[in-house]
Amino acid sequence: MQDNHFIVQTESLTKEYGDGTSxxxxDSVSLSIAQGEFLAILGPSGSGKSTLLNLIGTLDAASSGQIIMDGTDLSTLRGDALADFRRAKIGFIFQLFNLVPTLNALENVTLPLLPYQRGLKFNLKKRARELLEEVGLEKRLDHLPGQLSGGEQQRVAIARALVNSPRLILADEPTGNLDRKTGSEIMQLLTRLNRDDGLTLIMVTHDNAVASQADRTVSMRDGRVEEQTD
Ligand SMILES: Nc1ncnc2c1ncn2[C@@H]1O[C@H](COP(=O)(O)OP(=O)(O)O)[C@@H](O)[C@H]1O
Ligand SMILES: [Mg+2]
Incomplete structure (x- = not known):
């Protein structure tokens, strides 16, 4: 089932939580995402959207089935190898930003690579500064998350997701906590990364207007995926 055209392929991916009353x-999700694609995942609350994203993001393990990412079967990776793989390939963006409240914007962006700083071929602080500039926050480098608006916090989170130069961005309702205008600014930023820099973008959203900007939309219901054909 491997095909270099795809960055991610899931095959009969199943996740059960708990035991007994599991x-x-x-439920047996088979989905292929092309290199450079912007895929939107729609569906009601509880339909399995975050679970699917977390499995693709290697934050959680499947009960059965397979995920192939860039030709690697994720189930063959454990511990440090899995963390290294995640760091090389994936950037995550969350609905509630998930910034560290006691660290300023610059420190939040450097954080994922801080333990590996000595092995890097670039200056980490300089790269973080450039990324914050790219998302329009060059004047907010030393602000704490609590001193930033929601949209600004999400921009910091986007810069953080980019610090390891991933080819794949996973975004779980990235505009879900923002007003419409701020949300559309964040969408402009994310679609620019997809169109101009060729990043693959997998985005969970409740919002049809957001989904309409994607190359392709799938719908989830009760743990299953349906392709949209409009
Ligand atoms: N850690 C967990 N433990 C037990 N059940 C969970 C856990 N995470 C999610 N679930 C359940 O799995 C289903 C799918 O959840 P989720 O993937 O978060 O849905 P969505 O993101 O579409 O709202 C829901 O029924 C939810 O209650
Ligand atoms: Mg969710």
Missing amino acids: VRAL
């Missing part, structure tokens, strides 16, 4: 959060 919940099947993901």
Whole structure:
């Protein structure tokens, strides 16, 4: 099932939580995402969207089935190898930003690579500064998350997701906590990264207007994926 055209392929991916009264959060999902594609995932609350994103993002393991990313079967990776793979390939953006409240914007962006700083071929602080500039926050480098608006916090989180130069961005309702105008500014930033820099973007959203900007939309219901054909 490997094909270099695809950055991610899932095959019969299933996730059950708990035992006894187990919940099947993901039910045999087979989905292929092309290099450079912007895929939107729609679906009601509880339909398994975050579960699917977390499995693709290697934050959680499947109960059964397979994920192939860039030709690697994720189930063959453990511990440090899995963390190294994640760091090389994936950037994550969350609805609630997930910034560290006691660190300023610059420190939040450097954080994912801080333990590896000595092995880097570039200056980490300089790169973080450039990324914050790219998202329009060059005047907010030493602000704490609590001193930033929601949209600014999400920009910091986007810069943080980019610090390891991933080819794949996973975004779980990135505009879900923002007003419409701020949300559309964040969408402009993310679609620019997809169109201009060729990053693959997999985005969970409740918002049809957001999904309409994607190359392709799939819908989830009860842990299953349906392709949209409009
Ligand atoms: N850690 C967990 N433990 C037990 N059940 C979970 C856990 N995470 C999610 N679930 C359940 O799995 C289903 C899918 O959840 P989720 O993927 O978060 O849905 P969505 O993101 O579409 O709202 C829901 O029924 C949810 O309650
Ligand atoms: Mg969710």
